[in-house]
Amino acid sequence: MSMAIMEKHMHKPFSERHIGPDRDDRQHMLDTLGYGSLDDLIDDIVPPRIRLREALPLGEFTEALSEDEALAELRARASRNKVYKSFIGQGYYGTSTPTVILRNLFENPAWYTAYTPYQPEISQGRLEALLNFQQMLTDLTGMDIANASMLDEATAAAEAMTLLLRTNRKPPEGNVFFVADDVLPQTLEVVQTRAKPLGITVRVGPAGDAAQAGAFGVLLQYPGADGDVRDYRSLTQAVHDNGGLVVVAADLLALALLAPPGEWGADIVVGSAQRFGVPLGFGGPHAGYMAVRDEFKRSMPGRLVGVSVDAQGNHTYRLALQTREQHIRRERATSNICTAQALLAIMAAMYAVYHGPAGIRSIAQRIHDLTKTLAAGLEELGWQRVNDNYFDTLTLRTGAAAKALHDAAAARGFNLRHVDNERVGISLDETTTPADIEQLWAVFAQEKPVPAYASVSARAAQADGHVPLARTSAYLTHPVFNTYHSEHEMLRYLRRLADKDLALDRSMIPLGSCTMKLNSTSEIIPVSWPEFAQIHPLAPDDQTQGYRQMIAELEAMLCAVTGYEAVSLQPNAGSQGEYAGLQIIRAYHDSRGEAQRDVCLIPSSAHGTNPASAQMADMRVVVVACDPQGNVDLDDLRSKAQQHSDRLAAIMITYPSTHGVFEEGVHEVCDIVHQHGGQVYVDGANMNAMVGLAAPGRFGGDVSHLNLHKTFCIPHGGGGPGVGPVAVRTHLARFLPNHRAAGYQRSPDGIGAVSAAPFGSAGILPISWMYIAMMGAQGLTDASRNAILAANYIAARLAPHYPVLYSGRKGLVAHECILDLRPLQKETGISNEDVAKRLMDYGFHAPTMSFPVPGTLMIEPTESEVLRELDRFIDAMVAIRGEIAKVGSGEFDAKDNPLRNAPHTAAMVTADDWTHAYTRTQAAYPLPGLMQSKYWPPVGRVDNSYGDRNLFCSCIPMTDYASEQTDTQTTMEA
Template sequence: MTINLSTANEFIARHIGPDQADEHAMLATLGFDSLEALSASVIPESIKGTSVLNLPAGQSEADALASIKAIAGKNQLCKTYIGQGYYNCHTPAPILRNLLENPAWYTAYTPYQPEISQGRLEALLNFQTLISDLSGLPIANASLLDEATAAAEAMTFCKRLSKNKSGRAFFASRHCHPQTLDVLRTRAEPLGIEVVVGDERGLSDLSPFFGALLQYPASNGDVFDYRELVERFHATHALVAVAADLLALTLLTPPGEFGADVAIGSAQRFGVPLGFGGPHAAYFATRDAFKRDMPGRLVGVSVDRHGKPALRLAMQTREQHIRREKATSNICTAQVLLANMASMYAVYHGPQGLTQIARRVHQLTAILAKGLTALGLNVEQIEFFDTLTLHTGSRTAALHAKAHARHINLRVVDDERLGVSLDETCGPSDVTALWALLAAEGQALPDVDTLTATVSSTLPPALLRQSPILSHPVFNRYHSETELMRYLRRLADKDLALDRTMIPLGSCTMKLNAASEMIPVTWAEFGNLHPFAPAEQSQGYQQLTTELEAMLCAATGYDAISLQPNAGSQGEYAGLLAIRAYHQSRGDERRDICLIPSSAHGTNPATANMAGMRVVVTACDARGNVDIEDLRAKAIEHREHLAALMITYPSTHGVFEEGIREICGIIHDNGGQVYIDGANMNAMVGLCAPGKFGGDVSHLNLHKTFCIPHGGGGPGVGPIGVKSHLTPFLPGHASLPRTQGAVCAAPFGSASILPITWMYIRMMGGEGLKRASQMAILNANYIARRLEEHYPVLYSGSNGLVAHECILDLRPLKDSSGISVDDVAKRLIDFGFHAPTMSFPVAGTLMIEPTESESKHELDRFCDAMIRIREEIRAVENGTLDKEDNPLKNAPHTAAEMVGEWTHPYSREQAVYPVESLIEGKYWPPVGRVDNVFGDRNLVCACPSIESYQEA
């Protein structure tokens, strides 16, 4: 027997769920003898042969890990004091192991189904409470993407709500972080907002401004008293946003207490690694009166059908899925996984622990400043928290060079000044090392112990915090590792994530996030690098991003990629900005019409509005395809002003539209550009390429097709691919050669999770990626075929096949039985399943996407559950089950309900063990069906008060 001695690559088979026997069985069900034959029937003739997937064969997991380890080793880890919104911190080991590295947390989906999301919702409620307490404002959201984009959201928020209607400009302090100002300018320009950057201390006439952004403490280190300035802005009916450092707020008067209308910032230094810029959770807090205009998600307290407190996402009518171009924001992803890390950091340390960390950092900074002054250096700050700016004159360049030689990074301020920021990882030896670095040759260094005894706080006495923080029990109980470990386990046990069951969400692509892909994320070489470290220290990241860009170009057929957008919504936005800038470069400023099909994802029209475009909706035909004649008519009608078409492919209805080339041609013939939403790229990789069949730009959801986990609702990464003519208009950054404005704070967005996608593509190779797309299509068509006699499949191609997802029409059941799509979704919980996507893109439907990662066994388990549910609906239709008191209307059923008095006309067994397989592994939802209306009418979005805990 001959044995192949080369390293075997088993990863493709590990990633793809069905084995060969399952594949043949499913193909036989559909009437095909091979995957190639199925693909040939699904992919339209007009786009066959457009795939340009030229990638090498996949590597084994061990070989790929060795390759990326070598890349990581090219990053240099220096002691960094750059600050500027990014700080070294310690991730507590129990949070690292039990949350960040735990698939129960990182594979969970956005908590739109609250009954199976109570654990992550509680963690997010803790985050909101943390932010509300520290900011001094009553309402905080469940996180935004980063501090700079949160500031941009605050600007448009102020624009909507300010009563100074004559104000056309937004004031931004020059003491804000530079990357924040960059993103503000990018966001403001398409909306016609003038951003005025200046020194707030010299402002006289405030009447031109509808709002203002201040930094607290200032980026250069100063702590300014903004109370009088805020009052002056309010006197002109302007709103004031304050970008505030959370750690400093444990010691300083919070923005809400000196009159700020909004507080924004980053929670990064609460236990989240630097990660070369992300992902990190931003926060946004505001006044109660403004809650319905606040961007992002909001967790609220409601009750379930038994009257028990239950959590849910509140006030969903603010979201872009519903309000479309009138939405408060286009943000579809938050930074839930990172917000949960920050919340647990606060839970673990508690109020005393956080305050102690802050005091220690501040005292070390005060000692450093006193020693530097004794050495004759010019420290510009008198009142500061953790950051100093030094006027070093002609010595500046030499000091940076000297620092780099000692593996130390200082902040580059300008040619004559440098900055130093301390953090929780610093100690007395770091202070001494900085003195040694900055002292003149031969100078004797101060003694840390001597200065420690004499140094006092340099915080302004009038701004010292008087109000308590984090008094809720959750922040005062779990301070031992045992308690925190059990708390995290208890929360995870309340939820359904991908580690328990398939999550068949159409459009959201909940697929395997393989362990080998996740391993590099927590390596120090990727996690501990500052985004503004000198370029020579990030050679590993430069290789990783260059190679990943090439991989993604190969998968999409585009000529260039920007990895900066840190969410799909940001990718959409960056794509439309590129189109807008392209038209302007050709003198076509009048082009501002964006055509969007009626079936489009809600972020599309919201994004077009943000990019300064006017939305014109085009119709869809009876089969869910774009109505080409309506599109043609509107393209011709708006020919002189047509900027773009935003279209999802395969369609939002889960079908490969045969007219996609014609559609792209119509837009190009009328002077527009084609933006192809990459949400459904999981059906195309290796089979067809949007950059080759008419697309000018696409965003990619790396948290969908390319295996970055959803993390309970974020992080996401949304890079854009463009054809060569749009390459000059990709997002820029101060640290990049491109001239366009930045769309987020860091040059490569959420850089530390890019190794996940690099690993996935490297291990799958071109052949594996193509097979993944084919298997996603096979799995979806298998489910559609098994369920079509029980539920009508709403849309399919001309051959009766779907793409990678299918839509089941439940609307007839509402008429025949009174059972709604909500009832079916909640009943699936009793079977241990997350529901498919509900009522999108068509109300009263379920959109199912199984992905390639689910085995035939799991697909059959899901189909069996759906068929059994249909049998229960028939029992309602024929009167065997009561029309109102039945397992569907009462779903989901809790364990507490089982041991109480049973008054229902159906049995306990039917309620909770509708199929025999559940006896071995039953998921028990912690709450019954949540009352959405009650939660919105009685909004509570912070942890219940101590009194309510005592009453309970």
């Protein structure tokens, strides 16, 4: 290779690595569409009235940085953070992520680029890992069933509150929810935010008052925020006797030593799995959790992994009770959750798998023993504790010395918890050492001699355990938690699970609405830097200057992209961003004396989280019809807006529409709603088609949420984490969420906290910062242009074989297209599900099924897929259409054919008996290229009905475990 070519290759812009098709490929695609240039194509798709012509105003990031330059710039910002040892606690703790998990899971694209496991046949690895998480939770909490993660502890508590409101069969009169005064402050604030629009009165007081509060539900912290461990058995019984139900926010690691809430009567247990190996990340992302009594399992929000069988009768895993997903239930939804924290839940589960029950107990016991030693030394120094009992946290009465103690601790490189001006908190964790204890004593000794560690430790070991309700029951008894304790075995287990799954590291994932694009390595690398990963969300401001600079810059970038004037990064999922946006609209109307405005207009094509969020914000959903082309019916909109003019709060539209079209009348939609006093909410789920081409804040939107896990490259992580910032026009900026529990207030008029941490999942924000910095203004615009080009190329190539349901001007689509399989099903009996499952045999994840229209497939190729991969997918779809034709002609049997029997596993194809009319080659290698690279689905078609009828959401029984592992290994070897 010549020096000139090497030099050119070395300096290739990142945008050319992110965008798949090169210049020649783009021209080929344009030729297929009959266009001479990409500009001409975009002009025929994006309505002229909203089309942006100038470069995005990205300031210093207008010109793209190279990967090395961007990493250096971000490193400079990270270096402004001070990584102090944290003793703050308050729900966030230092933890040691086992390096085998860090490298082979957290930093492994086989895990972090996977999609939500809606297609179970190609998701068995992450489904098994999530089932481990659920089993871990039920074991540690003592509850009957747990879900596959929540967004964080605070939102889990808020979800538990509304769950009890819905399900309490004999509640006291009035909508009172009682919160003990030692519940974590951020949890209380999120609960209060969620309660307000629903008319729930949150009453705060000493836990002992809960039984007489007349509450439908009670929230207790175990151990309390001050570290105190209380025996709540009699209190729980008294609450039940008075018609209330009990939620317990519990520390998972503490439950290794403390009697689990399920054993003393709790109805729901919530919390965070963060300290099971998940970095602090300035507050997130972390896996919240919820575990419930059996009677609540069909009302529990979030995702639930269950056990079922496949077509051959083998054990399989799947998402159970999927009708609870909010895009199906819409305005009848009881929660708007559409994502989870799958990747972080899997990390926490693998932490438990790696350490096992003995290891988890040893970690917990060591922390408690160090806390006893610390307490004994502080007592020797004359300090008085607030809490008699404790697991890992001490709260001290310090009087006027509090500030001096904080200053002295900071001088030694660590942080204490600021309780108030006269009390200081200390929380120990897995990373605490005896040397740290001596340093703490040195701070509190002031002018006194520091105690001798050896003698104090020996004395403390003989003292009372300070645990009033010790655990006696076993936990983590399943073989999965008692097998993989060597690094070699753990490495192989993680690899074995990853090999079962289909993620972006294997092939294109053509999911409509979900934007499964490249998550580049350079974007991911900074997430593991200690300067980002090891910062406590309540660390003093002067220690987090790098984070705050990066966050401020990312907010400005997102403002430039959207045309809005202000952004909050606090919402840690798109659902939370939607909810925050609607709460902001409610606050705006209230501030103008128009609190009666509660009607939310939502087109029938909208994503189901829209009406679900409106319901949570206590808005009345009024559906607006769509015309035959999938556009908002303007006549119906005018009629509905006029009918509800005095009460109109907002309209929620998705743009481009969920039907994959740039609607020409979007300006008119905005004008109609504004004329009747409403606000326009533009769902940003499809922003990947608009960046640099149109801006919702400039064509009439007042507020939008964005999905950083779609347009801005944060990976989907097998179903989370996500980030859903909320962006607003100037008149709404003062209502953006505060986080008073963390001392963060943007404006006195801001709504309350919507997530547990002030900046939500801050630990993954560097990903989006890197993406925007490396793409620059032109690169971001080119990404949108190429995403639209790819979608239209696929639509044009597949149109002769499958009807494309919706299109805009000149028969073109936006960033995705919907294939209508209903006519084919009517003719042949082959459904969209059959096509989806058959695609697995071709090595592809299925497109989005039956959304937004039942019986269809929605395809979004994104800008990142190369032409070769697009053509490979098209070839697969064309070949499948040929198979459907053979069913229609009778060449394939109507019931026994490659589509109905798909997917085909290695075990099926290599079995001694082959009774099908089609050949094994047709089953496994329908295209020649599959001979060189074949993904084998690990299980056959999963029986969804069986799984829901026989709901089983724990690890498979021990009696079946050994044979299951043997069967799996045989399949893998085959």
